[in-house]
Amino acid sequence: MTDFPVHTSGSGPPIVILHGGGVTISVYRWIAAALADRFTIHLYNRRGRADAPPRTEPYDMREDIADLATVLRQTGAVNVIGHSGGGFIALEAARELPIERLALYDPAVHVDGLFPTGWVAGARAALRAGDTGRALALTSAGINTHSPASRLPLAAQTAICRLFLRTSIGRMMGELLPMTFDESDSIFEHGGPTSKWSGVTAKVLLACGAGGPDYYPKINEALAAVIPDSRTLLVPRSAHDALNRAHPRIVEPLTEFFAEPA
Incomplete structure (x- = not known):
C-alpha cells in the first residue's frame, strides 16, 4: 500500500x-x-x-x-x-x-x-456557463444562510465574489469548485x-x-x-x-x- x-x-x-x-x-x-x-x-x-x-x-x-x-x-x-x-x-x-x-x-x-441542498444545481449551472463569480456567490449564499451578504441582490454578491477571486484563497476556492460540488452531492447522498x-x-x-x-x-x-x-x-x-x-x-x-x- x-x-x-x-x-x-x-x-x-x-x-x-x-x-x-x-x-x-x-x-x-x-x-x-x-x-x-x-x-x-x-x-x-x-x-x-x-x-x-x-x-x-x-x-x-x-x-x-x-x-x-x-x-x-x-x-x-x-x-x-x-x-x-x-x-x-x-x-x-x-x-x-x-x-x-x-x-x-x-x-x-x-x-x-438539516443541511441546505438547494444551492448546488444553480451553482453548477453557473460554473458550466463559465461564470465562476456567480457560482461562488450562489455557493456562499446557499451555505452561509446567516450572513447579511446572502440577502443582497445576486448581482451584488457576484460582484463581491469576483473581487474575492482575485485573492489567493479566492483563486484556490474557485479552482476547487468542481470538487466542492461533487463532495456536496456526496454529503447529500449519504x-x-x-x-x-x-x-x-x-x-x-x-x-x-x-x-x-x-x-x-x-x-x-x-x-x-x-x-x-x-x-x-x-x-x-x-x-x-x-x-x-x-x-x-x-x-x-x-x-x-x-x-x-x-
Whole structure:
C-alpha cells in the first residue's frame, strides 16, 4: 500500500486533521501550530489538491475514507479532527475505522434533512456557463444562510465574489469548485436519519460556532442524541473559519478533549 503525503509538526499524542472542501491544508497552518506544543499534528491534502494524488473520477467518498485509513496506519493516530466536509468524511469513517477520539467543527453532515441542498444545481449551472463569480456567490449564499451578504441582490454578491477571486484563497476556492460540488452531492447522498450514526463508538466532540449558520447546532444536537459517547460545544463569537483562525476559544477545548485520560 502506497503511503500518502503527510505534513507533520509538534510532539505528543498524534492527531490527524481532515480539512474541509474548497481548500487545502494551507489554511490550517495556524491550528496545527497552536496544537503542536501538546500533540503531534498530521495534515494531509485530500485528493486532487496540492501534493495529493489525483482523484478517481467520478468522485466516490469511499476513496476519502480509504485515504484516511492509510494516513492513520502511517501515523499510528487514533485521534482525528474533521472540519466541514472533512467532518463528514471523518464521521463516516468513524463507523468503520479505529478512531478513538473525534472532534468535529461545523461537520457538513446531512442529518434529518438539516443541511441546505438547494444551492448546488444553480451553482453548477453557473460554473458550466463559465461564470465562476456567480457560482461562488450562489455557493456562499446557499451555505452561509446567516450572513447579511446572502440577502443582497445576486448581482451584488457576484460582484463581491469576483473581487474575492482575485485573492489567493479566492483563486484556490474557485479552482476547487468542481470538487466542492461533487463532495456536496456526496454529503447529500449519504445523509439520513440520526440512527445512521448510532454505531459510532469513538468519543466525539461536536463543536460549532455561535456566529455561524443555525443549522450546525441543530445537526450537532441531533448527532449527540444518538452517538453514545458524545457532547456538543457551541463556541462563542466564532464562525465557520474559527478552526482555521485557531483562536483560544477553540484551541483550549480541543486540547482538553484530546488530553483527557482514557
